[in-house]
Amino acid sequence: MHKHSKPGLGWIFKMAWRDGKASRKKLSLFMASIVLGIAAVVSIQSFSENLKTTITQESKALMGADFKIDSDNPPDERVQQIMDSLGGFQAREVSFASMAAFPQSKATKLMQVRGIEGAFPFYGELETLPVDASQTFQTQAGALVDATTMLQLDIKLGDSIKIGQVTLPVLGQLNSAPGSTAVFSSVAPPVIIPYRFIPQTGLVQTGSQIEYDFYFKAPKADLKALDKKIDPILDNEDADLDTHKSTSERLGERYDNFGKFLNLVAFIAVLLGCVGIASSIYIYIKEKLKAVAVLKCLGANKNQAFLIFLIQVGFMGLIGGVLGTLLGVVFQQFFPWLLEGLLPVDVTINYAIPIMLFGIALGVLMSILFALYPLIGTLYISPLQALRIVNEKTTKSIKAKVLVSLGIFGFIVFFTFWLLKEWEYVLGFVGGVLMTFSVLYGLAYLFMQSIKRYFPQHWGFVARQSLLNLFRPQNQTLTLILSIGVGTFLISTLYFTKDLLLDQASLESDANNPNLILLDVQSDQRADLKETLYVNDLPVIRDVPIVTMRVERIDGQPVDNIRKDSTSQVNRWILNHEFRTTYRDQLIDSETLQSGTWTSEIDDNTLVPVSVSNNFAEDARVEVGDQLVFNVQGVLLETVVGSIRTVDWSQMDLNFSLVFPKGVLEEAPQFRVITTKVPDEKTSAKLQQELVKLFPNVSIIDLRQVLSILEDLLGKMSLIINFMAFFSILTGVIVLIGAIKTSKFQRIRESVLLRTLGAKSQQILKINALEYLYLGVLGALSGVLLSLLSSQLLAIFVFKSAFVPSLIPFLVLFPGIVILVLFIGLSNSLGVIKKPPLVILRKKDR
Structure with missing residues (x-):
């Protein structure tokens, strides 16, 4: 008796290759799902x-320095002593916003x-x-004037x-300078002058927001x-120490927050x-x-059969990972263009080899892990199933599926944490996804059970057959409803979230809103400036008094003691900030009373009731009744928290953290903010020239220019959000196509048998159309409704917005x-209808 050698690993690889080659069309959409998912991760993480x-x-x-004190x-x-102990500053700067006039072009x-x-920088x-102008402007x-401003005003x-x-x-002309940000420079572009001329400008007055910076060069210092050591001491003196490392860390954190949105998109993809x-x-695998x-009838054991298809899947995952990584590397080249004007630096695009290798490995891991669940079925297939259908469920298969399910859950959790970095978001998103799967599965199961129980026996042949x-046997109803439902859910959630972000950042224009704001108006200039507006037939919309102050004590505790208390939960900005406050007798449109009682005016010297914004109350840890x-x-002014207001800071209005009643601050040193509305650009230019001549200390903000700049920035943000949303939507569409396309191979035999029994092509098309209509409507409608709920929760708990x-x-x-489900489903049926039944039945690979 001739003894055959047992098939080895080489035979398994050959079988995997042959079968995979024959099934490449069925697996192409499977690979497309991997490619786009990996491309999203690699492009975002690399950038x-x-x-x-x-x-x-x-x-x-x-x-521009190793560190600075500002x-x-x-x-x-005390601050001067600290700077002397550090060897003294090597450069210093005074900066503030102000109007500038250009006599030759008559522009402001x-x-x-x-x-x-x-010698800064x-x-x-x-x-x-x-x-050489950077060296000669001082002598x-x-x-040195911002280059864009010179171009715009023809300077x-x-x-x-x-x-x-x-x-x-x-x-x-100044093209760039350390310390200038692209966004702020768009609103108030920089002009650099010698330090010695600052006192001569006469612009350092009460209410002027001046920043003093002292720069140090210390390359060997332990920053x-x-x-x-130094920063806590400076905090007590209302000063701050910034090192170049801490500045870069803050910038990194700021763009980490932006990256979280992109990572969320990658997570969805x-x-x-x-x-x-x-x-x-x-x-x-069902096929x-x-x-x-x-194979088992011919002597292959369960492990060999399992490995054939596992190798197929792993190899497809490897190819998909490589292609997705390469596509991601190409995609990241577009990010600097998409983010132009929003970044603090010109990003140098390099190939992040660890992330590229991770992308390839992720492709293989995703493929194998998410294919294991159906692949387990091959381990427990009886050879008898070659002759007839046997539905076997063993304890071993259940245990294996539980282990695989735990592995998939662990992968999703840790991968999500790697992307989002915060367990709160991770648990929320993973919990939401699991809930969505559960609800969709439950809806699909109830749908099928309801049809079984209340089957419409009186319907016609086509309608009954479609149900x-x-x-x-071997239907994919649950699989398709889950695929369509989850795909629709994720796409809809991304769309709702995109709209939420864009609506939150949108700018509303109102005919009654001012478009010109006059800042730092001194008390003795108030009457003359208002008269100038009246002469030019312009209204005074708002005339708001501003009084500057700092917090001295919170509930009896001096701020110095609170600073030293490491257990205090009071936010640092409350202790160090110089607040610009106002007084008035009523709420404005951007405010609503959250708690307490609004006081319009007081006429005695009792404890003054002050109204605080909700964010001030939260950060200062105070409630109504606290002193x-x-x-x-x-x-020193003693007050009690009389009310807490909810303030909509996004509204283009003069909003304040602290508002006092009338009868308290009228005699305090103060300045005014006056607003008006100009009808056109020509009137605005004429008024600004006149005001700069008469009141050189007054800063003028033309909101039409600011809105134009903000709209450009929001346009870029919209482009990014829409681009990334399209990226995930494309992935979702491919998933839907793949799920429906692969299901056609199970419908062919039924359609052929119906034709053999005499069914007309039109009847078969109607049967398939109705079946895909049921699947499409139930899956898509469930997904949209669930996304509506998830988006509402995101708005409440994440974006804090209506x-x-x-x-x-x-x-x-x-x-x-x-319609997409119907189109793909019916296109699957056309091949069956156009060919004779015998031709199709003879095909080994359908």
């Missing part, structure tokens, strides 16, 4: 890594005036044209710029130790890819069960997905 690296490398150039007030004796502009003394450079007593080198009482020649893998492999049974198809003492420019649902998912997405 985030490049952004962090660039910020770290250029942190010194971003600040304050809103001139340094007192709100600009960020920066008075610099010393120590790192990086002032990029100017001509190049030649001239100004030439040698023209004059008037800032307050000082007029200087424009010696160079972390210095920050830990990957999850959709996983759904696509699971659904397509589930149906694919291969007879082939597995035949019966949902219960055919606060304020230092009003040297005078949610007004868009009709697009109901009017476009829902019917669109139903």
Whole structure:
């Protein structure tokens, strides 16, 4: 008796290759799901890594020094002693926003005036044209003006710029400077002048927001130790120490928050890819069960049959991971263009090899892990199933499926944590996804049970057959409803969230809202300035008094003691901030009373009731009835929290954290903010020129220019959000196509048998159309409704915003997905109808 050698690993690989090659069309959409999911992860993670690296490398150039000490007030004796102990500053700067006039072009502009003394910057450079202007502007007593402003206002080198009482020649155009941010520079572009001219401008007055910066060059200093030792002391003196490392960390954290949104999109894309893998492999393996049974009849053991298909899946995952990684590397090249104007640095795009390797490994892991559940079925297939259908469920298969399910759950949890970095969000999103799967499964099960129980026996043949198809042996009703429902849910949630983000950032314009704001109006200028507006036929919409003050005590505790108390939960900004407050007798449109009693006016010297914003109350840990003492420019004012207001800070209005009743602050040193509305650009330009001549200290914000800038930025944000949303939507559509396309191979035999028995092509089409209609409507409608609920929860708990649902998912997405399901399903049936039944039945691979 001839003894045959047992098939080895080489035979298993050959079988996997041959079978996979024959089934490549069925597996192509499976691989597409992997490719797009991996591309999303690799592109977003690679770009985030490049952004962090660039910020770290250029942190010194971003600040221009190793560290700086800054304050809103001139340094007192203690701060001066600290700076002397550090060897003294090597450069200093005074900066503030002010109007600047250009006599030659008769133009005016709100600009960020920066008075610099010393060899600043120590790192990086002032990029100017001509190049030597960055060195000569101090000795030649001239100004460096923002290049974009010069272009917009047609300013030439040698023209004059008037800032307050000082007029200087424009010696160079400023292309970039350390310490300037793209967003703020769009609103108030920088102009750099010698430090010695700042006092001569006459713009340092009561209410003016001035920042004092002292720069240090200390390349060998231990900046972390210095920050830990000196910063707490400076905090007590209302000053702050910033190192270039801490600045880059803050920038990194700021863009980490932006990255979380992109990572959420990557999470959705990957999850959709996983759904696509699971659904397509589930149906694919179901079709291969007879082939597995035949292999076992021929002597293959269960492990060999299992490995054949596991190797197939792993190899497809490897190819998908490689292609997805390469596509992700290409995609990340577009990010700097999409984010232009929103980033603090020009990001250098490099290939992040660890992330690329991770992307490839993730493709293999996703494929194998989400294919294991259906693959387990091959281990317990009886050879008898080659002859007839045997539905076997063993204890071993149940145990294996439980272990695989735990593995999938663990993968989703830890992968989500790797993306989002916060357990609160991880548990929320993973819990939401599990709930969605459970609800969709429950709805599909109830739907099938309801049809079984209340089957419409009186319906015609076509309608009855379409319902019966949902219960055919080896049907994919649950699989397809889950795939369609989850895909629709994720796409709809992303769409609702996209709208929520864009609506939250949108700008509303009202005919009654002011479009010109006049800041820092001194009390003795108030009457003359209002008269100037009246002469120009312009209204005074708001005339708001501003009084500056600091918090001195909270509920009897001095702020110095609170600073030293490491257990205190009072937010640091409450203790250090100089508040701009006002007094009035009524609430405004952007405010609603949350708790307490609003006091309009007081006429005695009792404890003053102050109204605080809800964010102030939360950060100061105070409630209605708690006492606060304020230092009003040297005078202590005892108050009690009389009410707490909810303030909509997004509204274009003059909102305040602290509002006092009338009868308290009228005699305190103060300045005014006056608003008006100009009809057109010509009137605005004429008024600004007049006001700059008469009141050089008054800063003018033209909201039309600000709105234009903000709309550009919001347009870029909208482009990013829509781009990433489209990315995930495309993944979802491919998943739906894959799920429906792979299901056609199970419908062919039924359609062929119906034709053999005499059914007409039109009847078969109607049967399939009705079946796909049921699946599409139930899956898509369930997904949209569940996404509506999830988006409402996101609005409440994550975005803290009112949610007004868009009709697009109901009017476009829902019917669109139903039509897509119908189109793909019917296209599957055309091949059966156009060919003779015998030809189709003879095909080994359908």
